[in-house]
Amino acid sequence: MEENNQLWDEEIDTIVKGYKETNEHFVCVLCEHVFEKGRIYKIDGELYDAYGAVKKHMQAKHGETVDYLLGRKPELIGISDIQQRILILMSEGKDDKAIAKEVGIAHSTVRNHRYKLREKEKQAKLFVALMQSLEEKTKRCIQQSNSGIIENLHDTATMMDDRYAITDSEREKTIKAYMDVNGAIKQFPAKEKKKIIVLREVMKNFIKDREYPEKEVNRILQRMYHDYATIRRALIEYGFLDRSDDCQTYRVKE
Template identity: 45%
Template sequence: MDISELFWKCEIDDLKKGYVYDENSGKYTCLICGEQFEKGIIYPIENLYYDAQKAVEIHINKRHVSVFDYLINMNKKYTGLTEVQQEIIKCLYANKSDKEISQMLGVSASTVRNHRFKLREKVKQAKIFLCLMQLISENKKENNDKNNELIEIHKGATMVDERYAITEKEREKIINNYFKGKDNMVLSDLPSKEKRKIIVLQHIAKNFGARKKYTEKEVNKILKQIYEDYVLLRRYLIEYGFLERTRDCKFYWLKE
C-alpha cells in the first residue's frame, strides 16, 4: 500500500497522530511522507536516543512542523475550507479569542462567531457523513467486486474533480493498453484524455522513491527509459502534482 492510499484509509485517531503502526512489520509509518521507524531499534536524534514511536513523533514535528500544520495547508478540495475559514481555524488552534481573531483578520467579532457556528455545523455534518459511508462499507457483500473500487487520489493532486473518478478495473486496462516491456514500464503513447493521462502519470511516478531527491539528469535518465519525449513527461509529472522541484530545477522529488 503506497503512502497516499495509507493516508486516506487510516483511522481518524491515526491521522491526528500523523503515523500508523503495522503489527505485522513492526514499523511506524509517517502518514505525511512515508518514512518508517522499526520497533526494537533505537534512533539517535540530536545526541539523545529514542524508541521507534517517539522517533516518528519527533520526525513529524521536525520535518512537517505538526500534523495540524500539514492538514490545514492541504488543497481546499480536501479540506473543504474557504481561505477565511482556514485562517480562523489556525487562530482557534493557537487559542486566540474572538476579539483577537477579529483584530488579526480585520473583521468584526460577530463575523468570527458566525464562522465558528458554521464550523461547528460542518463537524456535525462530517460525523453523519462518515457514519453513513461506514455503514455503506459494512453493508457491502463479501463478494463485492474490488475492481469497481475507485483508485486513491495522490495527495499532491493540483486539481481534484471527475477526472479522478477512475476504478481499479479501468486503471489496469489503461496500463495494459499503454504500457509494454519489463514491468509494464515502457510507454507506447501518451494519451490525450485526462483520465487516461492521470493513470499513466500515476504509474510512471512509481519509478521514483519516497523521500529521495533526484537531479534533473537522474529524472531524465529514468523517463528516457519510459518514453522518448521525456521532457513532456517531466513537465506533466510536475503539472499534475506527482513531482515537485526546486526553483532552479536542480532537484526533483515525489510530492508529499
Template identity: 40%
Template sequence: MNGEELFWSASVEELAQGYIFKQDTGEYVCLICNKGFEDGIIYPVGELFFEARKAIEQHIKDVHHSMFDYLVKMGKKYTGLSDHQKELLVYFKQGLSDKEIVRLLKGGSTSTIRNHRFKLKEKEKQAKVFLALMGLLKTEKDESAQEFITFHKGAKMVDDRYAITKEEKEKVLATYFKQGPDGPLDTFPSKEKRKIIVLQQILKRFDVNKKYTEREVNEVIKTAHPDFATIRRYFIEYGFMDRNKECTQYWVKQ
C-alpha cells in the same frame, strides 16, 4: 500499498497523529513522507535515543512541524475549506480570542467570528455523519461497487478525469507498457484519463524524499520515454511534481 493509498486509507485518528502502524512490517510509517521506524529499534534523535513510536512523533515535529499545519495547507478539494476558514482555524488553534482575531484580520466583528466558530462546529457534525454513512456502505457486500484508485495530494483540477477504477488502470498500463509497468512506454497517450494513469506510473520511478536537478529528472523519465520535456511539463501541470523558481530543483509533491 503506496504512500498515497496509506494516507487516504488512514483513519481520522491516524491522520491527526500523522502516522500509522503497519502490522505486516512492524513499522510506524509517516503519512506525509512515508519514512518508517521499525518497532523494537532504538533511534538516535539529537543527543537522545527514542523507541520507534516516540521517534516518529519527534520526526513529525522536527521535519513537518505538525499535522495540523500540513492538513490545513491542503487544497480546498480535500479539506472543503475556504482560505478564510483555514486562516481562522489557524487562529483558533493558537487560542486567540474573538477580539484578537478581529484585530489581526483588520476588519469584521466578534459576532462574525463567533458565527464562523458555530459554522465550523456544524461542519464537524456533518463530517461525522458522512463518515458513518460511508463506513456503513463499506460493510455492504456490493459486487457491482467499483473501487477507484487514489491520486497524489498535489493533484490539480481534480474532476471526472480522475474517476478511474483499478480495472481501468490495469488495462491502460497493459496497453501502454507492453513490457511491464517498469519498462519503456510504447506511446504517450493523448486522452486525459490515460495520460494521468501513465504519469502516475512513471512518477513511481522517483524517490519521494529526494530533490532532483532538471537533468536528473530527464534521465529518470528517459527510462520510460524519450520525450522527457513533455512528460516533465505534465508532471508540473498536473501537480505530480513541483520545482523552485530557478527550475534547478524538482521534487515529488506530497
C-alpha cells in the same frame, strides 16, 4: 508543499496521531517516513527507539497534526481560505475579538464561521456514516443478486459495486479468453470486471497467513504473465494482496 495523497486512506484516529504502528515499523503517515523496530536512531545527539524516533520526527518536521493539516490547501479539507485563517488563529489560542481584528472582519462574522465549522463537523460525521452504510448495503445487494454470482466478495475489495457481480458464465468465458489451460495469462484484460476474474484466478497461487518477499511474488507472477509488475500492482489495487510499508514483503489481504 507536496501532498501526501495516501494520508486520506488512513483511519481518522491514525491521522490525528500522525503515525501508525505495524508489526515491524512505526510510520509517519504525514510523509510516510519509516522507522524500523529494533533499530536505534540518533537524532540531535540523542538516541531513540523506533517509537521515540517517529514521535521526535513528527515534532521536528510537522509539529502537531493540526498544524500540518492547516498547512494544506484549504479545498483539500473542505474549508474556505478565511475559515483556514480563522482555524489557524484558533489553534494559536486567540479569542474571537483578536481573530476579528487580525483578519479584518466583524466579531459577529467570526462567531458565524465558528458555527459553520461546527455544523461542517457534524455533517462530516454523518457523511462518513452514510458512505460506510452505502458500501455495506451495496455489498449485500451484490451478494444477494439472483444473477448467479460465482462467489462472495473478498472482504478486502477496495470498491463494492457491480464489477463484482460476476456470473458463472462470465467467469468461464473470461478465463477461456484470457488464460490458457496451464493458468498463464494470454492477455491482461482492460475491462474492470474481467480483470477481477483473472486476478481471482491468480490469487489461487498464494496462501493466506504467509509473507512473500517481493522476489518470490515476482517469480510466481512471471510464470503467469510477462508483465508481472502490472499484475502485482493490480492485486494491490483491487485489495487481493497487501504490501508492507517498506515494500519488501506481501501477504494475502484479509
